[in-house]
Structure formats: C-alpha cells, structure tokens
Amino acid sequence: MHAAPRVGRSHLPAVGCADRHVQGILRRVAYRVVDTRALEGRRKLVAQELGARAIKLSRFDNEPGQPGREHDERRSRQEEIYLAVTGAGHMVVDGEQVTLEPGVFVLVEPASTRQVVAGPDGLSYVIVGAEIPVP
Numbered sequence: 001m002h003a004a005p006r007v008g009r010s011h012l013p014a015v016g017c018a019d020r021h022v023q024g025i026l027r028r029v030a031y032r033v034v035d036t037r038a039l040e041g042r043r044k045l046v047a048q049e050l051g052a053r054a055i056k057l058s059r060f061d062n063e064p065g066q067p068g069r070e071h072d073e074r075r076s077r078q079e080e081i082y083l084a085v086t087g088a089g090h091m092v093v094d095g096e097q098v099t100l101e102p103g104v105f106v107l108v109e110p111a112s113t114r115q116v117v118a119g120p121d122g123l124s125y126v127i128v129g130a131e132i133p134v135p
Contacts, residue, residue, distance in 0.1 A: 042066075046126075056129040062089070062118035070115035073108075073129070080129040082106045082116065089123035091116050100125060 034049045036059050047057040056078065060068065070092075073080065082091060088101040091108075092115045098106055100116065100123065108114050110132065116125060 054130075056127075058127050059085070059124065060116070060127070061124045062087075062116070062122055064118055064120050064122045066118045066122075068116040070113060072113045073110040076129075077110050077132050077134075078129040079110055079132055080108050080114075080127050082108065082114075083126050083128075085124040085126055087119060087121050087123040089117050089119040089125075 032050045034046060036044045036046060039049065042061055044059040044061070046059055047055050062068065082100060083105045084100045084102045086102065088099070091098045091100050091106060092113075093106070093108055094112045094114075100106065116123070
C-alpha cells in the first residue's frame with residue numbers, strides 16, 4: 001500500500017489534465033509533476049510523492065565520498081535499476097565494483113547485496129524498482 005502524497009507547499013505535486021488527439025481519438029491525459037529540488041534530505045521518494053501505485057522510484061543526493069546503505073532486496077523481491085543523474089561514483093554489487101555515471105544503467109537482482117558510493121564531486125542517482133511476481 002502506498003501513502004498519499006504529502007500535502008504542503010513544497011511537496012504538493014502539480015496536477016494537470018489536457019485533451020489530446022491520439023491516433024485520431026480525443027482522449028483526456030492526466031499527469032502529476034513533482035520538483036525534487038523542493039524536497040529535503042538525501043532520499044526523495046519520488047513515486048510516492050507523485051502518488052504512483054505500481055512504480056517505485058527514488059532519488060538520492062549523496063555528498064562527495066558519501067556511501068549509501070549496504071542492503072539487498074530479498075524480503076521485498078524487488079529488482080532495481082540504478083542510474084546516475086549528476087556526478088559520478090560506483091556501486092559495489094556482491095563484492096564487484098561497477099561504475100555509476102550519467103548514461104550508465106545498472107540492474108541489480110533482489111538477492112544481490114548492493115551499496116552506492118559517491119565520487120569526489122558527489123552523486124545524485126535514481127533507483128527504479130519493481131517487485132518480481134511470484135510464479
């Protein structure tokens with residue numbers, strides 16, 4: 001269950017609605033926008049702020065040299081894709097170092113241990129996750 005977006009001037013997502021012609025059919029398109037620059041802290045729960053129901057997406061802003069928490073996603077059964085937005089650093093996945101910089105995407109399986117470490121200029125990165133369905 002996902003919590004509703006927090007209400008407050010700095011956390012309220014912009015909501016829009018527009019009529020669009022899609023393949024010759026007039027359809028209503030709805031969307032929400034959140035500006036992560038208005039969110040405080042290292043971890044920003046973007047999908048939750050937007051009120052997403054099926055997508056998990058978070059942004060992290062790490063100071064130079066700052067490590068993230070070492071963890072796995074065995075309990076949540078969540079696979080995750082990591083991508084750098086600004087700066088650079090690396091991930092340690094099951095003991096192996098993987099470069100994390102803009103343009104590089106890293107998929108990590110739920111059972112793998114992972115930790116992100118920011119480089120000397122800091123690192124902002126996004127994690128997109130989804131639970132693997134039970135067969």
